[in-house]
Amino acid sequence: MRPPAHRVSARAMAKWAVELLIGGAVLTGCAFALNGWAARADWAWRFPWLPWLAVAVTALSVLTIPYWRYRVHRWEISSDVVYLRIGALQRQWLLVPVSRIQTVDAQQNWLERLLRLATLRISTASHEGSSELSGLPLPTATSLAAELAHRAHALRDDAT
Known part of the structure; x- marks a missing residue:
């Protein structure tokens, strides 16, 4: 990939x-x-x-x-999927369909607040489908959370 x-x-x-x-x-x-x-x-x-x-x-x-x-962690959002690559020792490629997203949160802990960073948490109905991407700039994380929430609402299907 x-x-x-x-x-x-x-x-x-x-x-x-x-x-x-x-x-x-x-x-x-x-x-x-x-x-x-x-x-x-x-x-x-x-x-x-x-x-x-x-x-x-x-x-x-x-x-x-x-x-x-830093060299490994990457992200990309297309029209229908969120694509993440994370992990230092155990590398993971995560593909989260936008239509399956239930909640999207941009969160900060004290250290992220000092560095103006945030963590983007994407939750689906499946525990395995839930993902997290840390180290995003705060404006990027908040705009991605809003954009993904809007896209998920627009693409919502009847699957459970």
Whole structure:
């Protein structure tokens, strides 16, 4: 399959990097706490390298995964289908018929609000048919949500 025509915003890389940093900080903190607890308990299994491994994995993730996701995540809307390609390690090609769309939402969390980004959520009656595309510029996400809602209403058929 050909890739969809549009990329997400380049600011999405910053969003994904911050999310990875937060997760890595929690992981590193847990590793330091576990290592300190094992030292105080005088257990035989101490892994002084474990926190530093967590730091290295976090640094490697922050430097590679956001760029990789940016290269993969794409979207396109035709007259009758929403075409998405998402995923970093497990790539997915999603084709959502516009006539099956039930709800379309543009949402922001605190980080997306800081970066002026939004996530577009497309829901169908099927759980498998529901899709999400993060990293869109806020004006693009809101206009796409309005356009898709209008198209879905115009193309509504009697299928359930």
